Amino acid sequence: MRRITKFIILDILKNKIILVYLLILAVLSWSVFSLEDNSTKGLLTLLNVILLTVPLISVIFSTIYIYNSSEFIELLLSQPVQRKKIWRSLFLGLSFSLVFAFLIGAGIPILIFASNSVGWMMLVIGCMITVVFTAIAFLSSILTRDKAKGIGIAIMLWLFFALLFDGLVLFLLFQFADYPIENAMVGITALNPIDLSRILVLLHLDVSAMMGYTGAIFKDFFGSSFGIIAAFSLLLLWIVIPFQISLRRFRKKDL
Amino acid sequence: MIQVNNISKNFGKLQVLNKVNLTCNKGECIAMIGPNGCGKTTLIKSILGMVIPSAGEILYDGKNIAKGFEYRKHIGYMPQIGRYPDNMKIGQIIDMIKEIRNADSLLDEDLLHEFKLKDLFNKQMRTLSGGTTQKVSATLAFLFDPQVLILDEPTAGLDPLASEILKEKIISEKKKGKLILITSHLLSELDELISQIIFMQEGHMKFHKTIEDLKLTTGEEKISKAIATILKNNNA
Numbered sequence: 093m094r095r096i097t098k099f100i101i102l103d104i105l106k107n108k109i110i111l112v113y114l115l116i117l118a119v120l121s122w123s124v125f126s127l128e129d130n131s132t133k134g135l136l137t138l139l140n141v142i143l144l145t146v147p148l149i150s151v152i153f154s155t156i157y158i159y160n161s162s163e164f165i166e167l168l169l170s171q172p173v174q175r176k177k178i179w180r181s182l183f184l185g186l187s188f189s190l191v192f193a194f195l196i197g198a199g200i201p202i203l204i205f206a207s208n209s210v211g212w213m214m215l216v217i218g219c220m221i222t223v224v225f226t227a228i229a230f231l232s233s234i235l236t237r238d239k240a241k242g243i244g245i246a247i248m249l250w251l252f253f254a255l256l257f258d259g260l261v262l263f264l265l266f267q268f269a270d271y272p273i274e275n276a277m278v279g280i281t282a283l284n285p286i287d288l289s290r291i292l293v294l295l296h297l298d299v300s301a302m303m304g305y306t307g308a309i310f311k312d313f314f315g316s317s318f319g320i321i322a323a324f325s326l327l328l329l330w331i332v333i334p335f336q337i338s339l340r341r342f343r344k345k346d347l
Numbered sequence: 348m349i350q351v352n353n354i355s356k357n358f359g360k361l362q363v364l365n366k367v368n369l370t371c372n373k374g375e376c377i378a379m380i381g382p383n384g385c386g387k388t389t390l391i392k393s394i395l396g397m398v399i400p401s402a403g404e405i406l407y408d409g410k411n412i413a414k415g416f417e418y419r420k421h422i423g424y425m426p427q428i429g430r431y432p433d434n435m436k437i438g439q440i441i442d443m444i445k446e447i448r449n450a451d452s453l454l455d456e457d458l459l460h461e462f463k464l465k466d467l468f469n470k471q472m473r474t475l476s477g478g479t480t481q482k483v484s485a486t487l488a489f490l491f492d493p494q495v496l497i498l499d500e501p502t503a504g505l506d507p508l509a510s511e512i513l514k515e516k517i518i519s520e521k522k523k524g525k526l527i528l529i530t531s532h533l534l535s536e537l538d539e540l541i542s543q544i545i546f547m548q549e550g551h552m553k554f555h556k557t558i559e560d561l562k563l564t565t566g567e568e569k570i571s572k573a574i575a576t577i578l579k580n581n582n583a
Contacts, residue, residue, distance in 0.1 A: 095446055095447055095449075096447060099443055099447075103432070103434075103435075106434070107434075161432070162430075163430040163431055163432050163433070164432045166397070166426075166430055167430070167431060167432070167440075167444075168447065169395070169396070169397050170395055170397065170419065170422075170424040170426070171419060171444060171447055171448060172416055172417055172418075172419040172420040172448065173416065173419075173447060174416045175396075175416070344399055345399075346358070346392075346397070346398040346399060347392075347397045347398070
């Protein structure tokens with residue numbers, strides 16, 4: 093499995109896209125931090141940029157890469173290699189390369205300009221969200237044989253989590269404004285990995301006061317060590333569940 | 348060595364294999380023939396574990412292949428249309444398979460030399476012609492000196508010289524007592540190679556006979572003619 097992962101990582105690094113991604117992240121982070129004199133404000137801007145671009149790149153690049161590896165997968169399948177090992181190596185290789193690009197591109201400036209607990213939180217969140225969307229890419233690419241359809245599903249899922257979900261939540265908030273739904277809101281955020289990450293970082297920034305009463309509830313829940321552990325376990329579930337579903341389907345797939 | 352018990356496979360509504368039974372032993376050289384779309388490639392891919400049968404089981408040396416992958420160590424497979432990662436070079440592909448297999452047995456590089464692939468090691472897979480791709484596939488299939496060789500249309504796309512080299516190689520491997528499974532449409536090519544014949548049609552196995560048997564029952568000397576006689580009798 094290590095050998096296959098190695099081949100995949102080398103292949104991805106040879107593909108210049110990941111380096112371009114790294115450069116873009118670096119340019120974004122360096123410019124954000126040098127524009128803002130206050131590192132907290134810088135982190136806040138960077139958080140929004142990262143939560144938009146990192147999932148998008150992770151999900152699209154991974155989906156396309158998986159479809160393009162169909163020949164590689166076919167070649168390996170006629171060799172004495174276990175099916176699940178092929179799929180896992182692909183996942184490891186993709187996650188590793190994308191996390192590597194994130195850590196070098198955005199991680200270095202974050203640690204230079206804001207090496208406090210919020211900075212570290214951003215780093216961990218960035219890595220987790222990368223892997224979450226890689227796992228989602230695995231799910232969307234196993235759902236259909238059609239490459240265009242698979243990439244379409246991936247983009248739709250990104251659109252849903254990054255933009256539509258917030259709209260839906262806002263809509264619900266207004267509709268049920270007369271009812272005490274604050275606790276339910278905590279539950280609903282668990283359904284979106286991007287929101288979950290945003291709240292985790294925002295709470296560390298101490299700007300949760302601006303989020304009103306719901307913010308206070310969030311603070312009460314996610315601010316405690318139990319809340320943080322719960323949030324991280326939820327993010328882990330967002331990695332494990334999509335990937336395990338895709339693995340199960342891959343084991344029964346005809347090639 | 349390989350035992351196929353009652354396997355069926357359907358892709359959606361299309362029944363590709365219908366309760367196929369097959370037993371292959373060491374030293375046999377079996378040709379699978381039949382019209383396009385009769386399920387030959389699906390049967391081969393089922394044996395390799397690339398296609399999962401809807402029903403039935405396949406045993407390799409008495410062990411169910413669904414429960415393991417190690418058995419593929421003993422199989423060399425040459426696909427009908429070899430698909431390889433576009434941006435890799437011939438040399439890289441061969442090195443990669445060597446590394447993944449981690450084979451400690453001696454490598455059989457005869458075909459590598461005879462096809463003169465060493466001169467092409469730096470060519471990218473996407474720039475190769477169909478014939479050269481087939482040469483790479485054949486080299487990979489024979490490289491690890493496997494006990495079983497499964498060749499799907501081995502000579503299609505090869506020039507006469509290369510296909511002669513490959514045939515010589517198949518004959519010499521057969522003499523070593525290996526099991527060889529070939530599918531082909533070119534019946535005349537098979538004459539000097541094979542010892543048994545399987546005829547498939549619409550997912551059913553119509554017959555599985557030795558060559559002597561076939562020649563005896565039809566009274567023909569050439570395999571192609573013998574098959575033609577059987578087909579005529581079937582249709583009549």
